[in-house]
Amino acid sequence: MRSYIIKPKSVKKSEIIKNDYIFSASRHNNIQINSNFDYLVNLIKISKKSVSLTNQKKYFNYVEIGSINTTTGYIEPTLKKSIDISTDSVFQLEKDDILISTVRTYLGGIGIINQKDQYLVASKALIVLRELKKDINKYYLFGILRTGFFIEQTNLILNASMYPRMDKDSFDKLKIPFPTNTNHQNPEKVENHISNIVQNIIDKEEQIKLKNKQIDELIEKELKEKQKAGSFSYRYPKISEIREETRLDTGLYERNFKEIDFLIRNYEGGIFQIPLDKFKSGSTPKVRVFDPQNKKYKWVTPTLITDQGNYQPSATINMDSKNNLSKDCILIINRTSKGKKGEYVGITCFYEVNSFGLGQHNQGLYQIKDYSKFEKLFIICLLNSKLYRKLCGCISIGSKMKEMKSLDFAFLKFPNFPDSKQKEIVNLYYKSLEKNKNLNIENYLEIEKIRNRKLGIFQLNLEIFSLQEQLETLVHKIVSEEYIEIDFAY
DNA sequence: GAGATTCAGGGTGCCATCCG
DNA sequence: CGGATGGCACCCTGAATCTC
Secondary structure (H helix, E strand, O other), X not given: OOOOEEOOOOOOHHHHHHOOOOOOHHHHOEEOOOOOEEEHHHHEEEOOOEEEOOOOOOEEEEEOHHHEOOOOOXXXXXXXXXXXXXXXXXXXXXXXXXXXXXXXXXXXXXXXOOOOOXXXXXXXXXEEEEEEOOOOOHHHHHHHHHOHHHHHHHHHHEEOOOOOEEOOHHHHHOEEEOOOOOOOOOHHHHHHHHHHHHHHHXXXXXXXXXXXXXXXXXXXXXXXXXXXXXXXXXXXXXXXXXXXXOOOOHHHHOHHHHHHHHHHHOEOOOEEOOOHHHOEEOOOOOOEEEOOOOOOEEEEOHHHEOOOOXXXXXXXXXXXXXXXXXXXXXXXXXEEOOOOOOOOOOOEEEEOHHHHOOEEEOOOEEEEXXXXXXXXXXXHHHHHOHHHHHHHHHHOEOOOOEEOXXXXXXXXXXXXXXXXXXXXXHHHHOOOOOOOOOOOOOOHHHHHHHHHHHOOHHHHHHHHHHHHHHHHHHHHHHHOOOOOOOOOOO
16 A cells, blocks of 8 residues: 655654654654645634534434445434434534544545435534635545545544544644646646546445345335235244244244245245355465465455445455355355344355456355356345345344354245346346446536446446545545546546 | 364444543 | 543454364
8 A cells, every 4th residue: 555654764852842742653754745735724614513412302314433434435324313322412414514533534434425314413523524715626625535645644643542533633734635737737627537536436326325225125026016825924933833943042033034034935936045055165275475465366254345245355365275266156244243133144245256356255255156147146136135134134143243154044035036027136236338438527427427327236336446546546646746647437 | 174163352432531 | 511531341353273
């Protein structure tokens, strides 16, 4: 990773005195930056408008550090009762507010509000940036804030205690670079370009959310509309049933589980299952080098797969034994304590060798490679759907660390949807399209948004990745004053 | 040798208290 | 009362070890 920190070889006594007698090394480091920059405080106002929650008995859309997706900056608030929010005072939020986490900012907790919700509020651990003080593009600013360059800077003003937090007095030291004539004969165009890329990323993220929702709805509708005769009725389990399941834990006997299970069993088109021998466990190779110079394989573990089932290709590995990802396959998370209820066990991703290259996955994942690409994609859509998240949550075993073993997965029943319905669902998840041609600054966003609507979730996710890389490169060129060719391809 | 189980310790986010 | 500060509790995961 690139670094912009300049570490001095020596520090003068006067400088330590000037710095409130702080010896912390990070306070005496500096950041490399170009000639044209401004301080963040000069660019945008911090909004401190608060809402008191005392005696407010209603629901709020609450944003805390964890609500920010650290890879994309997308914010998803949680609906909470006022009584379940731990503090009495929260920040009031509006659309297009930029939020920066004051705590462990190096994790990338920087996001932008993209929705108009009523009663949208934020925890006090976030800084709310709203009104611009200068005539700059807000999305350009947000783009800079999202990059490694800015995040590295925040490290210089973090209080390195047990709980690293941004010092509010030094908040005015953060620098924001702007393009100059060295970068481009028309620096404004670079700003616009970055703003466009940032908005494109946000739009793609929005589309992923939307398509996931559509898939959920399609699955539920198809199941509910095509039921065989008979209706669901719930009763407590009999001893014979418990003997048959050989399990005492209640998940399998819950109303919620039984209801979904019935819906699938009673589906007109019947069901299919994945035979036990199709599941293959992964491993951590004995001899390994992580993130080596000459990268050979992608490294895949449950943490590198998002909650929506998208692989984030970042870690690499070299090893002397044979790798286990050389063909397209389904990767299923079999063990995680996330969510506490096991609802994240069974999150599935598509590993496409063409997109990611050769790889190796660890024991936290099972792979299935024997089906056709289309069948694989359909299974992935089902497993990542809302209904199957609930099912897996009920089936998973364990008090703290929830898990489903291959046997549990082999017992899962999948509805046999007609081909046309399967196609409709798979099309939302996986649909590639030619990249847009003839893009220019004016039409970029408009044309991209049209294409984003048609693209599959898998492709949207991949493109978000390459756009982010592009953003990093652009900011790097601004900071190091290199010439920038405005190129719309990614 | 594959899969199941256990282990250690860093990472993370919330909460209580202090202070003006 | 609102904001600042310090600290705790437990979440979470990769991989070593165990078992069949």
